[in-house]
Amino acid sequence: MSKLTHTDSDGTAHMVDVSAKSETVREARAAGRISMNLDTLDAIKTNMMQKGDVLATARIAGIMAAKKTHDLIPLCHPLALSKVAVEFTFLDDGIAVESMARLTGKTGVEMEALTAASVALLTIYDMSKAMQKDMVISDIRLLSKTGGKSGDWSA
Amino acid sequence: MSKLTHTDSDGTAHMVDVSAKSETVREARAAGRISMNLDTLDAIKTNMMQKGDVLATARIAGIMAAKKTHDLIPLCHPLALSKVAVEFTFLDDGIAVESMARLTGKTGVEMEALTAASVALLTIYDMSKAMQKDMVISDIRLLSKTGGKSGDWSA
Amino acid sequence: MSKLTHTDSDGTAHMVDVSAKSETVREARAAGRISMNLDTLDAIKTNMMQKGDVLATARIAGIMAAKKTHDLIPLCHPLALSKVAVEFTFLDDGIAVESMARLTGKTGVEMEALTAASVALLTIYDMSKAMQKDMVISDIRLLSKTGGKSGDWSA
Amino acid sequence: MSKLTHTDSDGTAHMVDVSAKSETVREARAAGRISMNLDTLDAIKTNMMQKGDVLATARIAGIMAAKKTHDLIPLCHPLALSKVAVEFTFLDDGIAVESMARLTGKTGVEMEALTAASVALLTIYDMSKAMQKDMVISDIRLLSKTGGKSGDWSA
Amino acid sequence: MSKLTHTDSDGTAHMVDVSAKSETVREARAAGRISMNLDTLDAIKTNMMQKGDVLATARIAGIMAAKKTHDLIPLCHPLALSKVAVEFTFLDDGIAVESMARLTGKTGVEMEALTAASVALLTIYDMSKAMQKDMVISDIRLLSKTGGKSGDWSA
Amino acid sequence: MSKLTHTDSDGTAHMVDVSAKSETVREARAAGRISMNLDTLDAIKTNMMQKGDVLATARIAGIMAAKKTHDLIPLCHPLALSKVAVEFTFLDDGIAVESMARLTGKTGVEMEALTAASVALLTIYDMSKAMQKDMVISDIRLLSKTGGKSGDWSA
Numbered sequence: 001m002s003k004l005t006h007t008d009s010d011g012t013a014h015m016v017d018v019s020a021k022s023e024t025v026r027e028a029r030a031a032g033r034i035s036m037n038l039d040t041l042d043a044i045k046t047n048m049m050q051k052g053d054v055l056a057t058a059r060i061a062g063i064m065a066a067k068k069t070h071d072l073i074p075l076c077h078p079l080a081l082s083k084v085a086v087e088f089t090f091l092d093d094g095i096a097v098e099s100m101a102r103l104t105g106k107t108g109v110e111m112e113a114l115t116a117a118s119v120a121l122l123t124i125y126d127m128s129k130a131m132q133k134d135m136v137i138s139d140i141r142l143l144s145k146t147g148g149k150s151g152d153w154s155a
Numbered sequence: 156m157s158k159l160t161h162t163d164s165d166g167t168a169h170m171v172d173v174s175a176k177s178e179t180v181r182e183a184r185a186a187g188r189i190s191m192n193l194d195t196l197d198a199i200k201t202n203m204m205q206k207g208d209v210l211a212t213a214r215i216a217g218i219m220a221a222k223k224t225h226d227l228i229p230l231c232h233p234l235a236l237s238k239v240a241v242e243f244t245f246l247d248d249g250i251a252v253e254s255m256a257r258l259t260g261k262t263g264v265e266m267e268a269l270t271a272a273s274v275a276l277l278t279i280y281d282m283s284k285a286m287q288k289d290m291v292i293s294d295i296r297l298l299s300k301t302g303g304k305s306g307d308w309s310a
Numbered sequence: 311m312s313k314l315t316h317t318d319s320d321g322t323a324h325m326v327d328v329s330a331k332s333e334t335v336r337e338a339r340a341a342g343r344i345s346m347n348l349d350t351l352d353a354i355k356t357n358m359m360q361k362g363d364v365l366a367t368a369r370i371a372g373i374m375a376a377k378k379t380h381d382l383i384p385l386c387h388p389l390a391l392s393k394v395a396v397e398f399t400f401l402d403d404g405i406a407v408e409s410m411a412r413l414t415g416k417t418g419v420e421m422e423a424l425t426a427a428s429v430a431l432l433t434i435y436d437m438s439k440a441m442q443k444d445m446v447i448s449d450i451r452l453l454s455k456t457g458g459k460s461g462d463w464s465a
Numbered sequence: 466m467s468k469l470t471h472t473d474s475d476g477t478a479h480m481v482d483v484s485a486k487s488e489t490v491r492e493a494r495a496a497g498r499i500s501m502n503l504d505t506l507d508a509i510k511t512n513m514m515q516k517g518d519v520l521a522t523a524r525i526a527g528i529m530a531a532k533k534t535h536d537l538i539p540l541c542h543p544l545a546l547s548k549v550a551v552e553f554t555f556l557d558d559g560i561a562v563e564s565m566a567r568l569t570g571k572t573g574v575e576m577e578a579l580t581a582a583s584v585a586l587l588t589i590y591d592m593s594k595a596m597q598k599d600m601v602i603s604d605i606r607l608l609s610k611t612g613g614k615s616g617d618w619s620a
Numbered sequence: 621m622s623k624l625t626h627t628d629s630d631g632t633a634h635m636v637d638v639s640a641k642s643e644t645v646r647e648a649r650a651a652g653r654i655s656m657n658l659d660t661l662d663a664i665k666t667n668m669m670q671k672g673d674v675l676a677t678a679r680i681a682g683i684m685a686a687k688k689t690h691d692l693i694p695l696c697h698p699l700a701l702s703k704v705a706v707e708f709t710f711l712d713d714g715i716a717v718e719s720m721a722r723l724t725g726k727t728g729v730e731m732e733a734l735t736a737a738s739v740a741l742l743t744i745y746d747m748s749k750a751m752q753k754d755m756v757i758s759d760i761r762l763l764s765k766t767g768g769k770s771g772d773w774s775a
Numbered sequence: 776m777s778k779l780t781h782t783d784s785d786g787t788a789h790m791v792d793v794s795a796k797s798e799t800v801r802e803a804r805a806a807g808r809i810s811m812n813l814d815t816l817d818a819i820k821t822n823m824m825q826k827g828d829v830l831a832t833a834r835i836a837g838i839m840a841a842k843k844t845h846d847l848i849p850l851c852h853p854l855a856l857s858k859v860a861v862e863f864t865f866l867d868d869g870i871a872v873e874s875m876a877r878l879t880g881k882t883g884v885e886m887e888a889l890t891a892a893s894v895a896l897l898t899i900y901d902m903s904k905a906m907q908k909d910m911v912i913s914d915i916r917l918l919s920k921t922g923g924k925s926g927d928w929s930a
Binding site: 013016017080 | 835842843856857861879
């Protein structure tokens with residue numbers, strides 16, 4: 001860009017240039033959890049929620065949200081994701097989500113995995129909120145990333 | 156993914172991994188039709204519909220819809236389409252649509268071609284429904300696909 | 311608008327003005343079907359498709375597509391839908407879909423119901439196409455509409 | 466809907482009908498937090514992050530995400546939000562977000578407030594992840610809701 | 621909101637609350653122009669552009685963009701537009717666009733009209749840029765607005 | 776496509792095929808300006824606008840709009856942008872915007888740069904229109920493009 005930066009002291013947000021990065025297979029895994037009462041958890045397990053099958057709906061919502069990441073997070077690059085998956089496991093006091101995103105491309109997919117986990121958890125909340133309003137979403141975090149110049153990382 | 160699959164017996168929807176597929180030129184062609192009364196068809200042919208030019212609007216709607224396919228069909232991959240086209244031909248009792256989508260990439264474009272045809276036909280319905288409500292959309296199908304490991308296919 | 315219409319002979323597409331219409335409860339129901347081989351149908355019934363639960367995914371895709379109708383069909387008004395539902399029934403040679411959309415508003419919801427049915431059927435195709443490519447989507451049509459000045463209508 | 470429900474035992478997801486609900490002013494407030502190292506927090510406070518102003522970007526991302534809630538959460542109704550706001554406060558070990566959404570309409574805005582908070586936090590992660598990858602998003606929860614037949618609620 | 625405003629000195633962007641405003645019919649009209657060479661203008665007039673019918677495509681793009689305004693302009697409210705129209709007139713050295721948007725609602729539609737005009741002009745540029753790259757878009761401005769507490773206004 | 780072109784005389788819009796083009800680094804720069812009163816300009820400079828920080832919001836809106844270009848301009852290809860930036864400079868009677876987009880791909884990014892500039896300027900208008908309604912957006916134009924078979928170009 002030109003020298004037009006003198007007005008930008010308070011907010012020079014910009015998408016980082018990735019055009020010089022190499023195309024490699026990149027993968028990220030993220031996780032999170034939602035805590036709830038036993039009654040709420042039982043209603044999900046037995047598919048008795050009035051709005052329908054909670055986990056099937058949340059899984060699809062998470063996958064579709066991963067594809068929208070660049071439309072939600074202002075400085076994320078649009079990506080041609082090659083795989084997205086979202087899985088759930090029942091805890092004693094709630095549900096854990098684990099997500100992964102994979103890409104052959106020039107930039108990492110951490111935000112895609114984190115967005116999939118977040119929206120899957122928000123969907124569980126939405127499907128169950130008629131029964132319980134004080135569910136809490138927590139522990140949304142990156143588990144690992146592989147590929148790219150900065151190397152592999154795991155929590 | 157990890158072993159978190161024991162909760163997934165009713166809906167393990169996931170995007171299939173295409174990261175190991177090779178980038179080739181892939182093309183798909185699809186078709187469909189909408190049946191209507193002669194009066195409705197004449198109004199379209201003579202561009203007398205109140206809402207405006209039916210086929211020009213439907214063609215653009217179909218092209219734009221192909222670009223949204225991954226946002227409509229939950230497990231479709233986002234794709235960098237290299238070409239989309241939508242064409243119409245008048246039948247005795249309606250209008251036929253033929254669509255094509257092309258890509259240099261790792262996955263086929265059948266759904267993009269089918270989505271273009273479907274939305275073009277829905278747009279014809281929308282532009283004409285003030286005149287006739289019982290139009291029927293039918294014969295939406297894949298005509299052919301080329302490229303990719305699974306080889307070429309035609310109906 | 312002003313008299314700037316002399317350039318518009320080939321395509322005066324425009325959204326019809328609904329500001330003078332009254333707000334009433336409006337409902338539309340639509341239907342469609344997809345034909346397939348018995349093997350494909352069995353794989354869906356027994357939830358053996360590689361991509362996951364076909365009908366749960368297709369139902370959610372149809373509901374979400376209804377909310378995107380104004381973004382797909384160029385001259386459709388954006389609407390605050392109050393309900394959308396998508397249901398399936400097994401046929402001997404395929405699957406039938408029935409959709410409904412409801413609104414308290416100034417314009418009908420026919421296109422929302424038709425879009426939900428179309429995208430649900432496209433999703434069934436996508437989830438099953440690894441097994442069969444010559445499935446055909448047909449009979450997409452309006453079943454009924456109620457509410458609004460033009461009165462009720464049924465097929 | 467008709468009796469086409471016998472195929473739906475595993476996933477009868479549907480948008481709940483709100484057409485009979487009355488239009489009232491509804492408001493929801495939500496909150497969440499992201500924990501991080503002191504160095505990361507300092508870089509945000511002093512606006513030294515390479516990607517630009519973290520909080521201004523996250524605030525706008527949260528507001529825009531609230532408007533996309535119905536496009537992210539499958540069974541949420543599209544809403545004509547009358548206000549959205551997102552605020553941040555610095556903690557010793559991270560940043561707290563508080564969001565609110567307001568509507569005159571037929572359905573609550575809990576999911577809009579929760580989505581705004583979640584996406585604002587994800588954006589903070591994205592803007593800061595070059596410095597720290599093990600930040601954790603937690604405590605996403607509803608603080609209060611007012612309006613609607615089910616009455617007011619607060620955590 | 622709470623007192624969490626002390627971090628907000630550099631960017632307290634927020635959607636203005638319109639919940640207390642009354643629902644009235646609101647309308648806005650906007651305009652703009654694109655200048656070009658005679659050869660380019662002739663190619664548009666005679667529908668000889670390689671990409672297809674320029675004005676039909678630009679009109680639909682403008683109408684569809686008006687419906688996306690809240691998704692483009694961060695603090696715009698989502699609106700249930702009741703009408704959008706886009707018209708063109710040929711000038712000696714280019715093309716003028718005039719747009720209008722109408723709504724029965726709580727907030728004005730100036731941005732919807734301006735967005736329709738802008739995107740229609742960008743589409744003309746896109747359809748014609750193979751022939752001329754130095755076309756200039758200018759004079760995008762509000763012509764008038766009616767409805768709402770602040771009263772009518774015209775340029 | 777087949778010979779189905781005889782109905783297309785009034786609007787054969789189609790996405791140009793880029794599948795045979797080579798992947799190169801492509802960059803485009805665009806510019807534009809908005810004129811306003813001194814009072815309005817001062818309110819922006821001193822961050823006193825009621826809606827919040829005008830330039831930080833406009834910059835993010837421009838960047839996000841570049842990513843939506845293919846969703847706004849009907850025949851634009853979806854692109855995996857590698858960088859987008861938007862910069863402002865104060866003029867005596869308004870604000871100038873300069874944008875750039877970069878891509879390693881098969882097609883140019885002129886429309887992405889022009890869309891970023893246009894939406895950034897529309898956002899400045901939106902944030903400031905409570906103070907002044909007769910601001911005018913003008914001089915939206917391509918500054919330069921590099922990469923691709925057609926070679927470099929600058930205004």
